[in-house]
Amino acid sequence: MTTDAGAPRNTHQRRAVSTLLGSVEGFHSAQELHSMLRDRGERVGLTTVYRTLQGLADAGEIDVMRPPGGEHLYRRCSEGHHHHLVCRSCGSTVEVEGPAVEHWADRVAEKHGFTDVSHTLEIFGTCRDCG
Amino acid sequence: MTTDAGAPRNTHQRRAVSTLLGSVEGFHSAQELHSMLRDRGERVGLTTVYRTLQGLADAGEIDVMRPPGGEHLYRRCSEGHHHHLVCRSCGSTVEVEGPAVEHWADRVAEKHGFTDVSHTLEIFGTCRDCG
DNA sequence: GCCGACAATGAAATTGATTGTCAAAAACGC
DNA sequence: GCGTTTTTGACAATCAATTTCATTGTCGGC
Numbered sequence: 001m002t003t004d005a006g007a008p009r010n011t012h013q014r015r016a017v018s019t020l021l022g023s024v025e026g027f028h029s030a031q032e033l034h035s036m037l038r039d040r041g042e043r044v045g046l047t048t049v050y051r052t053l054q055g056l057a058d059a060g061e062i063d064v065m066r067p068p069g070g071e072h073l074y075r076r077c078s079e080g081h082h083h084h085l086v087c088r089s090c091g092s093t094v095e096v097e098g099p100a101v102e103h104w105a106d107r108v109a110e111k112h113g114f115t116d117v118s119h120t121l122e123i124f125g126t127c128r129d130c131g
Numbered sequence: 132m133t134t135d136a137g138a139p140r141n142t143h144q145r146r147a148v149s150t151l152l153g154s155v156e157g158f159h160s161a162q163e164l165h166s167m168l169r170d171r172g173e174r175v176g177l178t179t180v181y182r183t184l185q186g187l188a189d190a191g192e193i194d195v196m197r198p199p200g201g202e203h204l205y206r207r208c209s210e211g212h213h214h215h216l217v218c219r220s221c222g223s224t225v226e227v228e229g230p231a232v233e234h235w236a237d238r239v240a241e242k243h244g245f246t247d248v249s250h251t252l253e254i255f256g257t258c259r260d261c262g
Numbered sequence: 263g264c265c266g267a268c269a270a271t272g273a274a275a276t277t278g279a280t281t282g283t284c285a286a287a288a289a290c291g292c
Numbered sequence: 293g294c295g296t297t298t299t300t301g302a303c304a305a306t307c308a309a310t311t312t313c314a315t316t317g318t319c320g321g322c
Contacts, residue, residue: 045272096239114256121252125245176301
């Protein structure tokens, strides 16, 4: 039995999810993405969508956001690390960057002896249109 | 047809939950809190625990954290605004403060025309003991 | 180009936390 | 104390997410 990690196989479905994420904007739930794939005529099971999204998230290729409302939202991760400013009413999102925040988070974690540090930061508010 | 908002009544159960939150440390799930109440001999239904926690959260008296794992965790909100550094393995939490981050978040949100701004920031890592 | 091993898929069933329902009980005002 | 209204709580319902497991498709070797 080879102890190799097992390379992920290049399947039609995996590519479909990846391609879809590259063509849509904003955050979408797994179920939304599944519906979109069906509309496109792609035959991908909901289970596979979840699994693929999980894999991509683990690989750091997509962002996962968990709004207070409930279901997880996924989005293609743009290069670099960034966070999101989300409107509570219309759901529009604005990408924001905060190098100082990243640095601060890492520094604080290391100060407490934590390694393999990651963090999530989400800003919620009411945008001008919805105010 | 009184349009009054309905004053919350001061019930035994509500006080039990509130008291419990004041006496425990760290974050606990609703079901954990429910079990603790039972251990204490308090007779409170799980439904009521959820409702009470929701009410307290709405009132801003407790913090709600939603770790990647799944269930919501509640904690008595200490004065002032702070965030948490959570170990992925042992679950221990460290309170951290970052006035600069607060300020940055508000400033960014306002710059984009957002009002009624709030934010969530959680740092995950592996603590020294679990590393 | 073909075969066999083994991971990936997907439909259905399961899980598990959270929420809704509604009759019974308790709290508040008078 | 009495009546009204809120609150409670056991149970059912909901819903996203995961697991299961037989089938299918890929990959690597021949």
